[in-house]
Amino acid sequence: MNTIVKNPYVGPRTFQKEDGAFFYGREREARDLLALISSEKLILFYAQSGAGKSSLLNTRVIPELEQGDFEVLPVGRVLGDLPEGVQIENVYAFNLMNSILQQKTEPAVLAHKTIPEFLAGLDINDNGYYFDATRTSGVNQELHWRRVLIIDQFEEIFTTQLDAWLKHGDFFRQVAQALQDDPYLTVILIMRDDYIASLDLYAHLLPGGLRTRYYMQRLTREAALKAVKNPVENIRPFAEGIAEKLVEDLSGILVHKAGGIPEVQSGQYVEPVQLQVVCFSLWQNLPPNGTQITGNDLLEVGDVNQSLEVFYNGRVAAVAKEKNFLNASSVSGSIMN
Numbered sequence: 382m383n384t385i386v387k388n389p390y391v392g393p394r395t396f397q398k399e400d401g402a403f404f405y406g407r408e409r410e411a412r413d414l415l416a417l418i419s420s421e422k423l424i425l426f427y428a429q430s431g432a433g434k435s436s437l438l439n440t441r442v443i444p445e446l447e448q449g450d451f452e453v454l455p456v457g458r459v460l461g462d463l464p465e466g467v468q469i470e471n472v473y474a475f476n477l478m479n480s481i482l483q484q485k486t487e488p489a490v491l492a493h494k495t496i497p498e499f500l501a502g503l504d505i506n507d508n509g510y511y512f513d514a515t516r517t518s519g520v521n522q523e524l525h526w527r528r529v530l531i532i533d534q535f536e537e538i539f540t541t542q543l544d545a546w547l548k549h550g551d552f553f554r555q556v557a558q559a560l561q562d563d564p565y566l567t568v569i570l571i572m573r574d575d576y577i578a579s580l581d582l583y584a585h586l587l588p589g590g591l592r593t594r595y596y597m598q599r600l601t602r603e604a605a606l607k608a609v610k611n612p613v614e615n616i617r618p619f620a621e622g623i624a625e626k627l628v629e630d631l632s633g634i635l636v637h638k639a640g641g642i643p644e645v646q647s648g649q650y651v652e653p654v655q656l657q658v659v660c661f662s663l664w665q666n667l668p669p670n671g672t673q674i675t676g677n678d679l680l681e682v683g684d685v686n687q688s689l690e691v692f693y694n695g696r697v698a699a700v701a702k703e704k705n706f707l708n709a710s711s712v713s714g715s716i717m718n
Contacts, residue, residue, distance in 0.1 A: 389612035396436035406604035411441035428597035464488035605651035
């Protein structure tokens with residue numbers, strides 16, 4: 382295993398803020414999205430599943446906003462575990478508010494609050510955000526901060542809590558009211574592109590009919606090459622042509638020639654998750670001595686399919702081992718009790 386430095390590739394997980402130094406290939410998208418946030422109050426940001434929407438926000442957009450005159454609230458979700466014994470007025474609004482507060486408030490306090498009421502009473506201290514029910518106007522309105530509310534994986538409003546579908550319209554009306562009440566508020570809805578049609582049904586309830594939309598294209602080969610080469614260029618760079626060979630392999634698509642004969646050809650795009658998994662495995666298996674990543678290093682990992690198979694088999698084995706350990710610990714505890 383390469384012990385020179387922390388692995389600069391994250392594997393299949395989402396990039397976090399602290400991974401920003403290793404995130405490359407989406408510079409144009411970051412500039413575009415930041416420009417929209419500076420000029421618009423409601424933005425729909427969408428892309429294919431796994432395209433890296435959350436990673437872009439975590440590493441580029443949110444840090445840049447925080448360095449300016451923006452207050453970026455904790456990223457919210459409309460998905461969550463509902464409390465027992467508490468009647469919730471709107472499950473999606475409740476989950477959003479609860480996630481922003483990171484579940485640090487008694488559920489009954491938020492059970493019948495609307496999003497505008499919640500944002501008006503939202504404040505922050507040394508322990509993080511909290512809700513002050515006595516407030517009727519937001520702190521950011523008094524200080525003229527630009528406040529940004531990001532709702533990630535927003536397709537969950539259509540895929541979870543299906544029995545609460547009658548509350549969809551009410552949720553969108555609450556978002557619209559919050560934007561009207563606070564002239565300094567910007568809302569960003571992030572979702573997968575295959576749920577856009579479901580959202581269009583409610584667009585008329587939102588300011589401007591939700592006309593401001595930004596679609597993030599799939600990762601091109603040029604951008605993928607940056608994502609492969611740049612994180613390691615000052616640590617242990619790729620030898621000439623090796624990163625290009627890796628990207629070519631990652632872009633491969635299976636086509637069927639005349640007679641049904643399958644053939645792998647170079648495609649236009651690269652899957653970001655596959656790129657990170659393959660590069661993560663490559664780095665983990667580098668010999669500790671060496672100044673470059675060579676063709677032999679690439680051969681040791683195997684082709685893309687082999688590398689993905691080895692990685693996921695390892696992850697499955699690790700999860701199974703952990704589960705068996707937890708089960709054994711539970712049985713042991715039961716015996717001792």
